[in-house]
Amino acid sequence: MNATARRAARPSARRGLAEHPLVLAMLSSRGVGPAIPALAYLVVFMVIPFSLLFSFAFLTVDRGEVVPWSFSLEHFGSALGDYLFWRIAWRSFWVGALSTFVCLLLAYPVAYLYTTLGSVARKLLLVAVIAPLLTSALVRVYAWIVILGGRRGLMNTVLLELGLVERPVRILNTDWSVLIGMTQIHLPFMILPLIAVLVARDVEIENASLNLGAGRVETFFRVTLPLSVPGIVAGTALVFALSYTNFIIPQLLGGGNYTTLAVQVYEFVVVILDWTKGAVRASLLLGSCFVFVLLIVWAGRVATRWTEARLS
Amino acid sequence: MHVEVDSLDKSFGPTRVLKGCSLGIDRGEVVTLLGPSGCGKTTLLRCIAGFHVPEEGRVVIGGRDMTLVPPWRRDVGMIFQSYALFPHLDVRRNVEYGLSVRRVARAERDRRVAKAIEIVSLGGLADRYPSQLSGGQQQRVAIARVLVLEPTVLLLDEPFNALDAKLRYAMQVELRKLVKNLGITTIFVTHDQSEALTLSDRVAVMRGGEIEQVAAPLGVYDTPASDYVADFIGSANAIAGEARAGRLEIAPGVGLASRVEGGAVAIVRPENLRVEPIESETDDAWCGRVGFVRALGATVEYEVEVPGRDAVKVLALRLASDDVLELGQVVRVSLRDPDACPVLPAPAR
Numbered sequence: 014m015n016a017t018a019r020r021a022a023r024p025s026a027r028r029g030l031a032e033h034p035l036v037l038a039m040l041s042s043r044g045v046g047p048a049i050p051a052l053a054y055l056v057v058f059m060v061i062p063f064s065l066l067f068s069f070a071f072l073t074v075d076r077g078e079v080v081p082w083s084f085s086l087e088h089f090g091s092a093l094g095d096y097l098f099w100r101i102a103w104r105s106f107w108v109g110a111l112s113t114f115v116c117l118l119l120a121y122p123v124a125y126l127y128t129t130l131g132s133v134a135r136k137l138l139l140v141a142v143i144a145p146l147l148t149s150a151l152v153r154v155y156a157w158i159v160i161l162g163g164r165r166g167l168m169n170t171v172l173l174e175l176g177l178v179e180r181p182v183r184i185l186n187t188d189w190s191v192l193i194g195m196t197q198i199h200l201p202f203m204i205l206p207l208i209a210v211l212v213a214r215d216v217e218i219e220n221a222s223l224n225l226g227a228g229r230v231e232t233f234f235r236v237t238l239p240l241s242v243p244g245i246v247a248g249t250a251l252v253f254a255l256s257y258t259n260f261i262i263p264q265l266l267g268g269g270n271y272t273t274l275a276v277q278v279y280e281f282v283v284v285i286l287d288w289t290k291g292a293v294r295a296s297l298l299l300g301s302c303f304v305f306v307l308l309i310v311w312a313g314r315v316a317t318r319w320t321e322a323r324l325s
Numbered sequence: 326m327h328v329e330v331d332s333l334d335k336s337f338g339p340t341r342v343l344k345g346c347s348l349g350i351d352r353g354e355v356v357t358l359l360g361p362s363g364c365g366k367t368t369l370l371r372c373i374a375g376f377h378v379p380e381e382g383r384v385v386i387g388g389r390d391m392t393l394v395p396p397w398r399r400d401v402g403m404i405f406q407s408y409a410l411f412p413h414l415d416v417r418r419n420v421e422y423g424l425s426v427r428r429v430a431r432a433e434r435d436r437r438v439a440k441a442i443e444i445v446s447l448g449g450l451a452d453r454y455p456s457q458l459s460g461g462q463q464q465r466v467a468i469a470r471v472l473v474l475e476p477t478v479l480l481l482d483e484p485f486n487a488l489d490a491k492l493r494y495a496m497q498v499e500l501r502k503l504v505k506n507l508g509i510t511t512i513f514v515t516h517d518q519s520e521a522l523t524l525s526d527r528v529a530v531m532r533g534g535e536i537e538q539v540a541a542p543l544g545v546y547d548t549p550a551s552d553y554v555a556d557f558i559g560s561a562n563a564i565a566g567e568a569r570a571g572r573l574e575i576a577p578g579v580g581l582a583s584r585v586e587g588g589a590v591a592i593v594r595p596e597n598l599r600v601e602p603i604e605s606e607t608d609d610a611w612c613g614r615v616g617f618v619r620a621l622g623a624t625v626e627y628e629v630e631v632p633g634r635d636a637v638k639v640l641a642l643r644l645a646s647d648d649v650l651e652l653g654q655v656v657r658v659s660l661r662d663p664d665a666c667p668v669l670p671a672p673a674r
């Protein structure tokens with residue numbers, strides 16, 4: 014092959030790769046083509062591991078080895094028939110739901126305040142909201158231990174100094190410390206979607222309400238709040254999913270004995286090495302979480318039916 | 326309700342938008358605010374509605390000083406430039422909003438809502454959401470939403486912009502009848518002069534945050550307070566000169582009686598001028614060449630270029646048998662009625 018032929022051949026070889034159907038599909042702007050890399054990532058790192066996890070819940074695993082032909086539903090049956098399991102599941106749920114609700118109550122005023130500020134103050138507030146996300150959640154959990162913990166912890170020192178309590182109070186290793194930690198750590202995930210929806214709102218619509226005789230409070234509940242439901246749904250779904258499935262916070266702030274479903278999964282898989290029981294609880298945790306998120310989204314859809322209405 | 330706006334000042338940061346703006350509107354009167362974009366029309370309406378608190382001056386409605394009263398206690402209905410309908414409520418609940426805020430009893434509420442929806446002929450659309458309506462329909466919802474409360478004062482900010490010419494005209498007539506029947510004091514912002522002239526009892530011309538002139542529609546046209554108003558309402562030739570001994574010469578041999586001495590400007594409407602073709606230009610008459618012709622059917626507009634002076638606009642009626650003058654034709658310009666030309670002091674520049 015002479016030099017000219019080689020030069021001619023090289024680009025055509027390159028074009029050959031560029032014209033591979035997979036590459037063309039990825040570059041086309043229609044269909045699932047452009048999503049192929051992301052889909053591949055999800056299949057390898059999510060679908061396959063989840064399927065494995067799910068299948069472990071039906072098999073007996075003995076010292077890290079799957080016992081062949083051991084398929085059975087009894088692992089699920091024994092978990093669902095266990096009173097203790099339901100008590101723990103209920104605790105997971107109400108801790109997650111309550112901290113989500115408190116997050117919503119705390120986040121809404123912050124997000125609303127954001128929309129009333131000038132551009133410099135907005136940037137500062139945004140930094141303040143996002144900054145905690147730059148440190149590890151673990152570090153923040155330890156910080157809460159220092160603040161809440163012990164007779165000489167920051168919290169008790171302040172309360173005693175101010176004379177608000179007579180004896181040191183116990184907050185660490187109770188429901189309270191878990192709720193406080195979860196709320197603080199997940200608050201940004203509630204604030205950000207709310208800011209997004211509130212910033213984009215049309216203030217003239219609120220002016221119309223004022224003009225029609227509604228005061229500021231009434232205008233908020235009749236106009237601003239209903240129109241921000243999409244942000245509430247996004248934040249609520251996000252924070253609930255995070256809180257419901259978190260295991261670090263209950264474990265560290267609840268003391269060693271504070272068990273939620275997520276903590277149990279961790280203990281079965283990492284400490285006790287009973288993968289089957291761990292997989293059963295993980296499957297139930299993820300499945301129920303999915304159902305709850307769907308319920309939140311569905312409730313949001315019902316509350317925002319008007320967004321579906323289009324010129325017909 | 327009588328509305329009195331007394332030397333309002335309103336600034337946004339360093340820009341002073343309203344500068345001592347004063348305007349009085351009688352009970353049941355319809356007044357139009359006219360003015361170029363950015364002159365402060367919306368800002369003035371918002372001060373009256375209570376969305377802006379002016380730094381100086383007062384807003385008095387029905388004898389009460391309302392300057393500091395919040396918008397929801399003013400009984401002033403406003404129709405917004407963007408309609409600002411509630412997207413999450415259907416037409417009926419949009420219209421019902423103000424009544425429900427006022428806790429009006431169910432039966433009366435339904436009756437009044439039905440009536441308001443009927444007035445704006447939206448009968449079949451009561452269950453639609455705003456996103457399912459056309460621009461004109463949305464606008465009628467905005468009107469019904471305010472009228473259902475029977476406000477004493479109504480403010481409209483360019484409400485007919487989204488409508489086609491025919492619907493626009495119909496809505497103008499409808500609106501005027503409605504507010505006249507209900508005796509609602511109405512302030513109406515528009516860019517459209519013919520809208521201003523047909524719709525209103527009086528026209529207020531705004532300029533840079535001040536009211537330049539308030540007068541009956543034909544009044545602002547016939548006796549403008551300044552060349553600015555003359556130029557803004559209709560079209561005008563503003564011919565400047567030096568007035569001496571009660572006379573202002575606007576062209577060789579053409580003089581106007583003037584009460585102004587010294588620098589003056591004559592407002593000559595194009596329809597007050599006449600052109601006749603002549604052989605050649607002379608120095609002792611008002612002559613020029615046709616520089617531009619716009620034949621519009623019933624009328625023809627000419628622009629006559631006069632050597633050493635501003636070009637003059639001439640509007641001539643035209644019948645099919647009339648010849649339209651050619652470009653470049655030498656013409657003599659003359660006044661039909663010298664008394665119909667206001668002479669104003671030259672603007673200080």
Ligand SMILES: Nc1ncnc2c1ncn2[C@@H]1O[C@H](COP(=O)(O)OP(=O)(O)OP(=O)(O)O)[C@@H](O)[C@H]1O
Pocket residue numbers: 337342360361362363364365366367368369
């Ligand atoms: N909220 C605001 N902040 C800063 N500047 C403003 C604000 N509202 C209005 N302005 C400025 O005030 C001036 C007058 O605005 P306004 O909206 O009253 O004009 P307008 O006469 O209604 O104009 P248009 O005919 O275009 O609606 C404009 O220069 C505008 O940029």
Ligand SMILES: [Mg+2]
Pocket residue numbers: 366367368406482
């Ligand atoms: Mg405006």
